[in-house]
Structure formats: structure tokens, C-alpha cells
Amino acid sequence: MNSLFASQPTTVFETMSALARAHDAVNLGQGFPDDPGPLDVREKAAEAVLNGWNQYPPMMGAPELRRAVAAHYRDWQGLDLDPEAEVMITSGATEAIAGALLALIEPGDEVVLFQPLYDAYLPLVLRAGGVPRLVRLVPPHWSLTEEALAQAFSPRTRLVLFNNPHNPTGRVFGREELERLARFCTRSDAVLVSDEVWEHVIFDGREHLSVLALPGMRERAVKIGSAGKIFGMTGWKVGFVCAAPALMRALSKAHQFLTFTTPPALQHAVAYGLAKERGWFLSTRAGLQRSRDRLAAGLASIGFNVLPSAGTYFLNVDLAPLHPAPRGGDPRDEAFCRTLVERFGVAAIPVSAFYAEEAVDTVIRFCFAKADSTLDRAVERLEAVSRTAFV
Numbered sequence: 001m002n003s004l005f006a007s008q009p010t011t012v013f014e015t016m017s018a019l020a021r022a023h024d025a026v027n028l029g030q031g032f033p034d035d036p037g038p039l040d041v042r043e044k045a046a047e048a049v050l051n052g053w054n055q056y057p058p059m060m061g062a063p064e065l066r067r068a069v070a071a072h073y074r075d076w077q078g079l080d081l082d083p084e085a086e087v088m089i090t091s092g093a094t095e096a097i098a099g100a101l102l103a104l105i106e107p108g109d110e111v112v113l114f115q116p117l118y119d120a121y122l123p124l125v126l127r128a129g130g131v132p133r134l135v136r137l138v139p140p141h142w143s144l145t146e147e148a149l150a151q152a153f154s155p156r157t158r159l160v161l162f163n164n165p166h167n168p169t170g171r172v173f174g175r176e177e178l179e180r181l182a183r184f185c186t187r188s189d190a191v192l193v194s195d196e197v198w199e200h201v202i203f204d205g206r207e208h209l210s211v212l213a214l215p216g217m218r219e220r221a222v223k224i225g226s227a228g229k230i231f232g233m234t235g236w237k238v239g240f241v242c243a244a245p246a247l248m249r250a251l252s253k254a255h256q257f258l259t260f261t262t263p264p265a266l267q268h269a270v271a272y273g274l275a276k277e278r279g280w281f282l283s284t285r286a287g288l289q290r291s292r293d294r295l296a297a298g299l300a301s302i303g304f305n306v307l308p309s310a311g312t313y314f315l316n317v318d319l320a321p322l323h324p325a326p327r328g329g330d331p332r333d334e335a336f337c338r339t340l341v342e343r344f345g346v347a348a349i350p351v352s353a354f355y356a357e358e359a360v361d362t363v364i365r366f367c368f369a370k371a372d373s374t375l376d377r378a379v380e381r382l383e384a385v386s387r388t389a390f391v
Contacts, residue, residue, distance in 0.1 A: 045269035061089025092237035099254035116354030170309030197226035298379035303386035
């Protein structure tokens with residue numbers, strides 16, 4: 001067995017979801033909506049399964065979807081992409097990330113990562129032979145500072161794996177921070193692989209800025225998107241990879257030997273969905289923003305210290321004012337989350353699980369992409385928490 005994967009523990013998401021089932025808890029842990037997704041997009045997929053092509057589509061992706069991705073990013077982000085040479089379809093964004101790491105680094109190359117980080121990043125970097133250099137982000141602002149970047153980058157930096165909007169913090173990095181990161185990439189001659197799957201899940205009138213639009217980054221950046229996140233159907237696993245032709249040639253070879261292709265019916269439906277009118281995307285954002293505000297107001301009203309969330313499905317709470325540091329044992333946030341699910345019937349995720357080292361253990365994450373009744377039931381159950389002494 002490969003020692004890296006054989007030694008991996010059960011993920012915190014699986015653990016908390018299992019506890020949620022065991023205790024009949026309201027599950028605000030794992031990040032998925034509790035509705036089935038847009039009916040018209042699902043109908044297109046069903047129609048394509050019954051009446052369309054169900055054999056191998058082209059390895060780079062169905063031409064109609066590659067054209068739709070290029071058109072969508074032109075209209076929404078001002079990007080000029082050649083669908084033939086600069087767009088590829090993958091079986092989800094995680095496959096795209098794995099392929100990018102396998103294609104773009106050699107064993108011993110340093111890879112800059114930002115923690116808290118999506119749990120797949122670090123094992124994939126290590127399996128590709130990369131040497132991780134971690135940038136530690138801290139609450140409440142999770143800022144990308146010059147000092148932190150300077151400590152992580154070196155002459156051996158070959159790739160940077162970045163996430164914006166950022167899971168689990170809900171942070172949307174602004175132009176100044178992104179241009180600072182781009183300057184470090186340029187100085188180090190590093191490729192920037194940007195996980196932008198939450199690009200449409202942003203709030204308060206924000207507009208997404210892709211790394212491909214940053215000065216000097218068009219030829220050295222890889223943009224990764226996700227139909228599952230755009231349409232709120234996380235099980236579909238249809239990813240988009242956008243990069244200059246020189247990078248795409250290597251990226252496509254890795255994809256060829258991983259999954260090779262992606263179900264054609266889903267590609268057909270996603271191509272249709274990306275062309276939906278602008279109002280649909282904006283109303284979907286507005287609905288999620290309303291859910292964010294509903295949960296934030298409910299948590300604040302019962303004494304939780306709610307941190308800002310500018311994007312993603314997630315809202316974070318700082319435990320420090322509510323829950324004293326434990327005397328040994330599990331991290332504070334992990335112990336708190338176990339208590340929440342076992343005693344109060346609400347599942348959340350400890351953010352310390354997203355750190356590889358020097359973890360912040362005072363923050364827990366809730367998913368707000370749920371029905372009003374689900375959010376309200378969670379708040380009702382949590383109301384007793386602030387009256388409970390945790391030791």
C-alpha cells in the first residue's frame with residue numbers, strides 16, 4: 001500500500017456526518033445544499049441520457065461545453081479564452097487540481113499552500129512529490145500579507161495552489177492581495193493554480209476577479225471552476241480548466257491518464273446551464289446571501305461571535321469568547337463540535353481540521369446553504385449552548 005494514503009485518517013467531514021446521523025442532528029457540517037438544483041438543467045441531463053450520445057466524448061471535453069465555458073467567462077469575468085486551446089473539461093475540480101499538480105511539478109519542487117486549506121490539497125501535493133510551504137491565515141480577517149508570503153516563497157518555488165473565494169473561511173480576496181500574490185509568483189517564476197470553484201457564490205455586490213485577469217499572469221496561471229458549485233449540484237463533478245496553450249498541453253496529458261473524460265449528458269446540461277440568463281445567477285446569489293444573513297442573525301442573537309463571510313456556503317464562529325481553552329485533549333474546536341452534535345443535535349466542522357500545522361482551534365464552520373426551516377431548527381437547538389459551561 002502507498003504509505004501516504006494508507007496513513008490518512010478518516011476525514012472530519014465523514015466523522016461529523018456519521019455523528020449527525022447517529023444523533024439525528026441538523027447537519028450544517030458538510031457543504032452541500034438541501035435542494036436538488038435547477039430543474040431545467042437537470043431535465044437537460046435526463047433528456048441527453050435518453051436521447052443523446054452516451055459513448056466517449058472528446059478527451060478535452062465536449063466542444064459545446066468548452067465554447068460555453070469560454071463564453072461564460074467572457075461575459076462574467078472579461079476573459080478572452082480560446083475554447084479549442086485554452087479550455088478543458090474534467091470530472092470535477094478535485095481531478096483538475098490533482099492533474100495540475102501531477103503535470104506541473106517535479107519531485108522536490110516547492111509548492112506554496114494557504115491554510116486553512118481544502119483537505120485534498122496537501123495529500124495531492126505530497127503524492128506528486130511536491131514540498132509544501134504553508135502560509136498561515138488567521139481570523140478574523142484571514143489576510144494575505146507581504147510578510148507571510150515572503151516567508152513561504154523561495155527560489156525553489158515552482159507552483160502556488162490558491163483558493164478564492166476561500167473555503168473554509170468565506171474570505172473573498174481583493175485586487176490588492178491578489179496582485180501582491182501575482183508579484184511573488186512572477187518573481188519566483190512560479191505557476192499559480194487557482195481553485196475558483198466558488199466564483200459565483202459571492203455576496204454583497206462583489207464581482208469575482210480571476211487570476212487570469214491579473215497583470216503578468218495570463219501565461220502562468222491555471223483557473224479551475226466547478227459546475228457543481230455554480231449550480232448547487234455538488235454530485236455532478238464537472239470541472240473546468242482554463243490556461244494558456246503551453247500549460248494546457250501538459251495539463252491535458254495528466255487528465256488523459258486520470259479520468260480521460262466526463263459523462264457527456266452532464267456536459268450537455270452544463271453547457272445549457274452556463275448560458276442561462278444573468279438574472280438566474282444573481283437571484284441564486286441573493287438567495288444564498290439571504291440564508292447567510294438568516295443564520296448569522298440567529299447565531300448572533302444567541303451569543304455566538306460570527307465572523308464575516310463574503311462568499312462560499314460557509315459561516316464561521318469564533319469560540320474564544322464562549323468556550324475556554326481545554327486543559328489538554330482534543331483541539332478546542334473539535335471538542336466543541338463533538339459536544340454540539342452529541343448534546344445539542346447540530347453538526348458543524350472544526351476549522352483546525354483544515355490546518356496542517358500551527359492550527360487555529362477557536363473557529364467552527366457552519367454551512368448555510370439550507371432551507372430556512374433547517375437553519376431555524378439549528379438555531380433553536382443551539383440556543384442552550386451559550387447557557388452551558390464547557391470545560
